[in-house]
Amino acid sequence: MKRYFILLSAILLSVTLSAQTIKGTVYNQLNRNVIRGVSISLEGPVSASSGTGINGDFSFKNIQPGVYQLKVSHLSFESYQTTVELGQKDLDLEIFLVPQAGSLPEVEVISASRRNSPSLNLPFASGVLNLPAQSENIPRTTPESLSIIPGVFVQKTNHGGGSPFIRGLTGNQTLILIDGIRLNNSTFRYGPNQYMNTVDPFSVSKIEVLRGSGSVQYGSDAMGGVIQVFTKEPSYSSAKTFKGSLSGRYGSGNMERSGSTEFEYSTSKMAFSGILGMKDFGDLIGGDTTGRQSPSGYTESDASLKLKLKISGKSELIIANQFVQQKDVDVFHKVRLENFKVNKMGVQGRNLSYLKYSIDQNSAVLNRIQFTGSLNSTIEERNSQKNSSQVRGLERDKIQTSNLAVEVFSDLSRFWTANSGIEYYKDEVSSIRNNINIQDGSVTVLRGLYPDKSSYLNTSVYSLQHIRFGSFNAEAGLRYNWLQASIKDTNLGQLKISPNAFVWNAGINYSIDQHHFYTSFNSGYRAPNIDDMGTLGIVDFRYELPSYDLRPEKSNNSELGYKFASHRWSFGTAVYQNRMNDLINRVQTGQMISGYKVYRKENTEEAVIKGVEGFVEWQASENFFFDMFASFNHGQNISKAEPLRRVPPFNGNFSLKYKLNKFYVKSELSWADKQSRLAQGDKDDNRIPLNGTPGWKVLNIYTGYSLGSVQLRISAQNLFNEDYRTHGSGINAVGRSLWMSLHYNL
Known part of the structure; x- marks a missing residue:
C-alpha cells in the first residue's frame, strides 16, 4: 500500500511540475494603452476563460503543455484569435487589438478634455471613427465617413463637398481641428460648406466627434460641437525598419478611381x-430616375509627410x-x-x-x-x-x-x-x-x-x-x-x-x-x-x-x-x-x-x-x-x-x-x-x-x-x-x- 501511495504521489507531483502559466497584457493598437474588461478564452488540452484586469493583464495558471487556441474579444475592438504552443516554459504574451468605430465608451478620447481620457468616465458625449479609409463602408471622402457616427448628419451641397451637422448645427457653428490645429478660419461660412472634404481619408488615423461642447476647450465656433481629425503617426522601432502599403479603390460607372x-x-x-x-x-x-448627375466629378491630389x-x-x-x-x-x-x-x-x-x-x-x-x-x-x-x-x-x-x-x-x-x-x-x-x-x-x-x-x-x-x-x-x-x-x-x-x-x-x-x-x-x-x-x-x-x-x-x-x-x-x-x-x-x-x-x-x-x-x-x-x-x-x-x-x-x-x-x-x-x-x-x-x-x-x-x-x-x-x-x-x-x-x- 505504501508503494502505491508513493507512486501516486510521484505521478501527481510530475503533473503539477509540468503545469505552466499563460499570461499576458492586452493593448490598444492605436495608442498602446492597456485595455481592461477583455474576454479571453483558451481552448485545447485544457479549456479556460478569463478577463483582463485594470492593468490590462490576464493569467491562466496550472495549464498543461500543448497547442491552444487563444481567443480575445471586446465590444470596442476587433476580435483576435491566435494559436499558441505551451512547452516547458511559461508564456508571456503582448496582444494588440484594433479599435472598432462608433461611440464605444471604452475608447479613449482627447478632444473632450485635451488629454487622453476614457470616454466612459467623461460627462460629455463623443464618438470615434478609426482608420476611415479602411472602414467597412469604404467611404469616398472624409465627411462621408462620419455618417456612421451617432449624432452626425452629413449634407452635401455638391459632390466635392460634405458638411457635417452636430446637434442641428453646421458650417461656422461647428469647429473642425486637424491634429489640434483649427481648420476653421475667418472666412468659414454660415451654413453648409465644403472644407472638411479637403482632408484626405487615407491620411487619417482617427476622427473624434465631441457633441454639444468645445468652446471652452478650443475656442470660437464650437456651438454644436467639435470634429477633430488625427492624422497617422509613424512609430519608433528598436531596429531600422521600413514598411509600406498600396491602396486602390474603384466605384462602378467610373464614379471613383x-x-x-x-x-x-x-x-x-x-x-x-x-x-x-x-x-x-x-x-x-443617383438612384431610380435620377441617373448620372453631370457635371459633378472632380480630381484630387494629396500628400502628407x-x-x-x-x-x-x-x-x-x-x-x-x-x-x-x-x-x-x-x-x-x-x-x-x-x-x-x-x-x-x-x-x-x-x-x-x-x-x-x-x-x-x-x-x-x-x-x-x-x-x-x-x-x-x-x-x-x-x-x-x-x-x-x-x-x-x-x-x-x-x-x-x-x-x-x-x-x-x-x-x-x-x-x-x-x-x-x-x-x-x-x-x-x-x-x-x-x-x-x-x-x-x-x-x-x-x-x-x-x-x-x-x-x-x-x-x-x-x-x-x-x-x-x-x-x-x-x-x-x-x-x-x-x-x-x-x-x-x-x-x-x-x-x-x-x-x-x-x-x-x-x-x-x-x-x-x-x-x-x-x-x-x-x-x-x-x-x-x-x-x-x-x-x-x-x-x-x-x-x-x-x-x-x-x-x-x-x-x-x-x-x-x-x-x-x-x-x-x-x-x-x-x-x-x-x-x-x-x-x-x-x-x-x-x-x-x-x-x-x-x-x-x-x-x-x-x-x-x-x-x-x-x-x-x-x-x-x-x-x-x-x-x-x-x-x-x-x-x-x-x-x-x-x-x-x-x-x-x-x-x-x-x-x-x-x-x-x-x-x-x-x-x-x-x-x-x-x-x-x-x-x-x-x-x-x-x-x-x-x-x-x-x-x-x-x-x-x-x-x-x-x-x-x-x-x-x-x-x-x-x-x-x-x-x-x-x-x-x-x-x-x-x-x-x-x-x-x-x-x-x-
Whole structure:
C-alpha cells in the first residue's frame, strides 16, 4: 500500500511540475494603452476563460503543455484569435487589438478634455471613427465617413463637398481641428460648406466627434460641437525598419478611381512617414430616375509627410506637412437650377505645415509642456458663367493662417490634473474678383467676395480642470477670447472691430459598476468673422452686403446622459437643450441685384435646439455584432416663431455583422425621416423641395476578406436604387452601385 501511495504521489507531483502559466497584457493598437474588461478564452488540452484586469493583464495558471487556441474579444475592438504552443516554459504574451468605430465608451478620447481620457468616465458625449479609409463602408471622402457616427448628419451641397451637422448645427457653428490645429478660419461660412472634404481619408488615423461642447476647450465656433481629425503617426522601432502599403479603390460607372501609397521608415529615435495619393471622381450617379448627375466629378491630389524625433528621453519634436488640391469641383445644383453654363470651384485646397515640441518635466505643475506653431494656407477659386453670357467670372480667396500655442499639463495630485494654455491665430485674407469677356479677353476688376488684405487676430487663454473623487469624475474649465478684425473696405475705408467672449463649462460623471450617469453645462460662442462682416456678392441663392456692427453669437448647452458598458453590451443616451442668442441672421433689405434677393447680416435672433440621441451595440456571440443609433433634433427660431433653418430630420442607422477570422459580411440600413418643418429661408433654398425633403431608407451590404498582406473589401450600396438626398443637399446621393477597395501591405 505504501508503494502505491508513493507512486501516486510521484505521478501527481510530475503533473503539477509540468503545469505552466499563460499570461499576458492586452493593448490598444492605436495608442498602446492597456485595455481592461477583455474576454479571453483558451481552448485545447485544457479549456479556460478569463478577463483582463485594470492593468490590462490576464493569467491562466496550472495549464498543461500543448497547442491552444487563444481567443480575445471586446465590444470596442476587433476580435483576435491566435494559436499558441505551451512547452516547458511559461508564456508571456503582448496582444494588440484594433479599435472598432462608433461611440464605444471604452475608447479613449482627447478632444473632450485635451488629454487622453476614457470616454466612459467623461460627462460629455463623443464618438470615434478609426482608420476611415479602411472602414467597412469604404467611404469616398472624409465627411462621408462620419455618417456612421451617432449624432452626425452629413449634407452635401455638391459632390466635392460634405458638411457635417452636430446637434442641428453646421458650417461656422461647428469647429473642425486637424491634429489640434483649427481648420476653421475667418472666412468659414454660415451654413453648409465644403472644407472638411479637403482632408484626405487615407491620411487619417482617427476622427473624434465631441457633441454639444468645445468652446471652452478650443475656442470660437464650437456651438454644436467639435470634429477633430488625427492624422497617422509613424512609430519608433528598436531596429531600422521600413514598411509600406498600396491602396486602390474603384466605384462602378467610373464614379471613383483612386490610389494611395504609404511608407514609413523608423529607428529608435527617428520615425518618418509619407502618404501620396491621386483621386479621379466621375459624375455621381443617383438612384431610380435620377441617373448620372453631370457635371459633378472632380480630381484630387494629396500628400502628407510627418517626421518624429526623440530629442532626448524627455522631449520630442514633430514636423508635418499636409497638402490637398482639388480641381474643377462642379456645383451641380447651380448648373441645373440657376441658368449657369459653368459654376465650379476651379481649385479648392489647403497646405498645412506645423511643428510641435513637447518636453516632460519632473514637476507637478509643469509635468509636460507642448509648443505648437503652424502655417495653413487655404484657397477657393470660383468660376462661373451664365448661359448666353459672354462674361466669365473668376473669384479667388486665399487665407494664410499662422498659429502659435503653448499648453501646460499639470498633475497636481492623484485626484487632480489640469491643462492650461494660450493660443494665437492670425488670418490674412486675399480676395479678388475679375469678370473676363471671353470674346475680346478684356478683364474688369471688381471687389472680391471679402475685403482684400483684411486680417483677423484670434487670441485666447484657457484652463481645464479634471478631478476624480471616488466614483465621481468632474470636469470644469474657463476660456477668455479676444479678437481683432482689421477690414479694408473700398467704400468705408479702414475698420477695426474687437469682439471678445468669456465662456465656461462644468460637468460631473458618477460611475457605479458598469453604469455611468452624467450631466454637464457648456457655454459656447461664435465670434463674428470676416465672412459675416465683409461679404459682398452672390452666395448660394442670394446677394449679400457687408455688415460691421455684429456681436458674438452665444449658446448655453445643458445635457443629461447615461452610458453602460459590459463585455458584450454598450449603450448610451443623452437628452440636451442648446439655447442660443444674438444669432447672426441674414435679413432681406427689399432690394434685388442681378436677379438675386439682397441680404444683410444682423444679430437679431434667439433660438433653441432640443434633442435626444442614443446608440446600442451588442456582441451577440463571438461572430455576430449588432449596432444601431438614432438622433432627433427639434429646432425653433424663437424670434421669428418658426422652425430653425437647416435642422436635420430624425435619422439613424442599423447594422448587423458576421465575422469569422479574416472574413466579414455586414448589412446596413441607413434612414432619415422627411423634413417638412421649414423656415422661410429653407423655403427660399432651391436645394430643398417645395414641401420639404422626403424621407428615405437605404440598404447597403459590405463584405471583405484578408489573405496575408492583402485586404479586399466590396460594398454594394443602395440595393433598392432609392432616389434620395440628405436634407439641404444640392445633389442626390449615390444610387445602386458597387465599390471595391484593395489594400496591400508591402
